[in-house]
Amino acid sequence: MNFFRRLMTTMGAATVAAGLLTAPTLSLAAPETLAVALPGDFPGLDPSKDTSPLGFNYRLNVFDALTELQRDGSMRGRLAESWEPSADLMQWTFKLRKNVVFHDGSPFTADDVVFTTQRVLADNATPVRTFIKLVKSVEKVDDHTVKFTLIQPYGIFYRQISYLNIMSKTYFDKVGDQGYATKPVGTGAYKFVEWVKDDRMVLEAFDKSWRGALPIKKATFRPIPSEASRASALLSGEVDLVPALPPSLMTQLKSSDELNVDIAPGFRVIFAAFNPNKPPLDNPMIREAIDRGIDRQAITDKLLRGLGKPTGIMVPPMNIGYDPSFTPTKFDPVAAKELIAKSGYNGEVISIQYPNNNIVMANEVVQAMAGYMTAIGLKVEIKPMEFTAFFPLWLQSKLDSMYLFAFGSSQYHAETVLTTMYEDGSHAYKVDKEIDRLLKEQRTTTNVAKQKELIAQAFRRSNENRYHLPLYDEMQAYGVKKTVDYKPWPDGFIRLYDFK
Secondary structure (H helix, E strand, O other): OHHHHHHHHHHOHHHOOOOOOOOOOOOOOOOOEEEEEEOOOOOOOOHHHOOOHHHHHHHHHHOOOOEEEOOOOOEEEOOEEEEEEOOOOOEEEEEEOOOOEOOOOOEOOHHHHHHHHHHHHOOOOOHHHHHOOOEEEEEEEEOOEEEEEEOOOOOOHHHHHHHOOOOOHHHHHHHHHHHHHHOOOOOOOEEEEEEEOOOEEEEEEOOOOOOOOOOOOEEEEEEOOOHHHHHHHHHHOOOOEEOOOOHHHHHHHHOOOOEEEEEEEEEEEEEEEEOOOOOOOOOHHHHHHHHHHOOHHHHHHHHOOOOEEEOOOOOOOOOEOOOOOOOOOOOOHHHHHHHHHHHOOOOOEEEEEEEOOOOOOHHHHHHHHHHHHHHOOOEEEEEEEOHHHHHHHHHOOOOOOEEEEEEOOOOOEHHHHHHHHOOOOOOOOOOOHHHHHHHHHHOOOOOHHHHHHHHHHHHHHHHHHOOEEEEEEEEEEEEEEOOOOOOOOOOOOOOHHHOO
């Protein structure tokens, strides 16, 4: 533990309080304006080309999908009033909400759903396609009814379709790709006003929103990559809300009489992963050694001060597919060293790439991991990156050898994680045919117990081969002005229309 003591001393983390008091519940009205600090900027404005976590804060407010997730994990209609699958789960028919208009005034109809779906399906480069790739065809039944035909049965299609943010065909025909990418319109509760890259995005309440009157009339998202700078902006009053705070600054923030600072469950799992096609990580003994050589409990307890919980599965507890029998890998540096000795390791450098502004205390976590890996006899190079540089490489499976990332299902279902990182055609560096088979089989049933059983088999095989190493469930620490009544969602995304 000498490495950890040195790291903690360097950070000055001894000043962090181990326990956090719950802020008193206040009965407050939402402010008319709101400024939110985010750890980075949005990759782009075209919703058909982006699935980034940061981008959800923009997409959820400016656009609507057919369905939407609730706090308890259930789904309800958004642009769809209802939906019905065929008996074989091959066709899904959605009845659409009437009297909905886009921000440019054009009416929302089934034509827009068909257009958006076909646009995404025709773009092999967009990550959005992953979530609707089972769609064989989409057709307009009438102005307010649309039918999807799938290539195979899919029991949770109504969940996955919530990744498809509906665009206006009428507006797109007028402005084209470039116009939509610079001045987008949706049917969302808020309309786009301006985006100054790396400085701010401004949204205004849409007075014709189908949701009705909205308390917050104007909102500004500010990208502030530095954790300390986000905290300072909150203390100074420059922003009203910071949904992600580092544990090392919470004590200071809690001392302010003007702020509420607290912890809430998160929805992401922090994990390490490999390119198992390149040496030395093509050797399963090396991957196992790394897994056994990382002390997850020390990282979450001593470094993150409770803002993480060690885990042995790639989804957190609120997800369908979570299995508590998956326990964290036991820290065993002796066994890890023996594996390295037997592996024939020749001293190749293992690089660890990671987004340094997307995970709380990412720099310190990776430093700890590198210290553990060095202690068992591996040579390590740390490569921090801005999220906007990291994410495209992750999407294209072009990271060097090892990386740290955080991922979670905004649908609270393991399907998203498996589809994105394991399935044939996903971001996997190496597709396991058995995992691919299990994933496809679980789609053919609406029986949740059966789904869970198949998902558990898939994650168990992943753990055995150590394609991904689940490290810890992420908790979210947030700070907000006491004049703002804010209740965070597990996914941490800001839904401006949710403020009461």
